[in-house]
Each structure stands twice: as C-alpha cells, then as structure tokens.
Amino acid sequence: MNKVEIEDINELIKKGYSSKAIKKILDDILLLSLKVKEDYPDYKTWYQNKQIPGIFNNTRNIIIAHMNNKVVGFVSLKKTKEEKKICTFYVEKNFQKNKIGTILVEKAINYLEEEKPLITIPIDKLYEFVKIGNKYNWKVTDIQENLYRTTTKEVIVNGTILDLNTQYEQPKELSKVYKIYKFSCLKHFFKSIIYKTDGNN
Numbered sequence: 001m002n003k004v005e006i007e008d009i010n011e012l013i014k015k016g017y018s019s020k021a022i023k024k025i026l027d028d029i030l031l032l033s034l035k036v037k038e039d040y041p042d043y044k045t046w047y048q049n050k051q052i053p054g055i056f057n058n059t060r061n062i063i064i065a066h067m068n069n070k071v072v073g074f075v076s077l078k079k080t081k082e083e084k085k086i087c088t089f090y091v092e093k094n095f096q097k098n099k100i101g102t103i104l105v106e107k108a109i110n111y112l113e114e115e116k117p118l119i120t121i122p123i124d125k126l127y128e129f130v131k132i133g134n135k136y137n138w139k140v141t142d143i144q145e146n147l148y149r150t151t152t153k154e155v156i157v158n159g160t161i162l163d164l165n166t167q168y169e170q171p172k173e174l175s176k177v178y179k180i181y182k183f184s185c186l187k188h189f190f191k192s193i194i195y196k197t198d199g200n201n
C-alpha cells in the first residue's frame with residue numbers, strides 16, 4: 001500500500017492552508033462520512049452547522065488519513081469543558097485493518113487529552129471497535145434505542161450523552177455487549193424459523 005499520511009485540520013488552518021484547500025478536505029470528509037452515516041437523519045446539516053463552525057472556533061477538530069490527496073479515514077472530535085467526544089470515526093472499507101484506525105485514535109486521544117472519550121457506536125458495528133476499545137479499557141456505559149437511527153440500537157461508550165443522563169450501574173466490556181447482541185439476533189432468527197414452520201402446519 002502507498003504511504004498513508006495523517007493530518008490535523010486545526011493544524012492545517014494554523015499553518016495557513018488556503019481556505020479553498022481546507023474546504024476541499026472538509027467536502028471530501030463529508031462525502032466519506034455519508035458512507036457510514038447515510039441512515040443518520042440530518043447528518044449533513046449537523047456537519048455543516050456544528051462540525052465545520054466548531055473547527056473554526058476551536059471546539060472541534062478532524063484528524064484525517066489520506067493517500068495521494070484522497071481522504072481514506074478520519075476521526076471527528078469535540079473538545080469542550082463539558083465534553084470530550086469522538087463524534088465520528090471511520091476508515092474506508094478497502095483501507096481497514098492496516099492500523100490506520102489505531103493511529104487515528106492515538107492522535108484523537110492526544111488532541112482530546114482523554115484516553116476514554118465519549119463515543120457512540122451502532123450495536124451491529126461494535127465488534128469492529130473491540131480491539132481498539134480494549135487497548136484503552138473503554139467500557140459500554142449505556143445502550144439507547146432510537147437515539148440517532150430508528151433501525152439500530154446505539155451503544156454509549158465511556159460516559160453519558162449530556163442530555164440523557166442514564167447509565168449502567170456497572171460499565172460493561174465491549175465484547176460482552178456484542179456477544180449478548182449476537183446471541184439475541186440468533187434467538188430471534190431461530191424463533192422466526194420455528195414460527196414459520198408452525199405456520200406451515
């Protein structure tokens with residue numbers, strides 16, 4: 001694989017990158033994020049009204065991985081007194097399992113000055129985060145239905161969503177929560193088969 005390079009948007013702005021170049025990167029990030037956020041209602045509005053202004057008022061940042069001027073992964077971050085959060089974290093499918101995610105998280109932790117930032121993960125993607133999460137001892141603190149999507153439960157890791165204020169009494173391992181989820185999917189699957197077979201009798 002060609003060399004993947006890592007850049008920090010806040011740093012690029014400080015270095016005096018032209019606003020045209022920054023806009024191109026931000027547009028590319030939006031395009032890439034729609035691959036993983038397509039079913040989040042209003043993601044594009046959130047990106048344009050919250051994420052981009054936050055970059056310019058120093059409450060948000062995005063760290064990107066790019067190759068030959070193509071953004072192949074990114075982690076978008078919020079850093080305020082109240083909240084240190086990974087808002088979105090994604091590495092393009094063809095580039096996954098090359099340690100890009102590991103490097104992006106390391107950089108995110110450095111920027112946020114927090115090893116256990118808040119992050120929410122769709123439950124069906126949780127297994128992809130297990131290795132990275134275990135490295136920093138991340139724990140599931142809550143699970144919410146209909147938080148952003150109506151189709152998938154959202155797992156809250158390392159804290160509480162500011163306006164929700166619910167939490168497990170005992171935070172749980174990411175892998176354990178994923179196993180319980182897979183088990184419930186299997187149970188559901190077998191139940192549906194039994195139901196169909198019964199219906200055929």
Ligand SMILES: CC(C)(COP(=O)(O)OP(=O)(O)OC[C@H]1O[C@@H](n2cnc3c(N)ncnc32)[C@H](O)[C@@H]1OP(=O)(O)O)[C@@H](O)C(=O)NCCC(=O)NCCS
Pocket residue numbers: 036087088089090091092095096097098099100101102103120121122125127128129131132
């Ligand atoms: C999670 C994610 C960012 C990891 O990126 P990546 O570049 O593949 O990560 P790395 O190559 O650094 O892998 C880190 C570890 O995770 C493991 N891993 C990566 N992808 C995995 C997968 N699909 N299943 C199981 N383990 C996986 C790697 O094997 C590696 O383990 P190791 O440290 O023991 O070698 C990537 O899988 C992804 O973008 N997933 C979708 C994210 C998503 O849904 N985002 C929206 C909510 S924020």
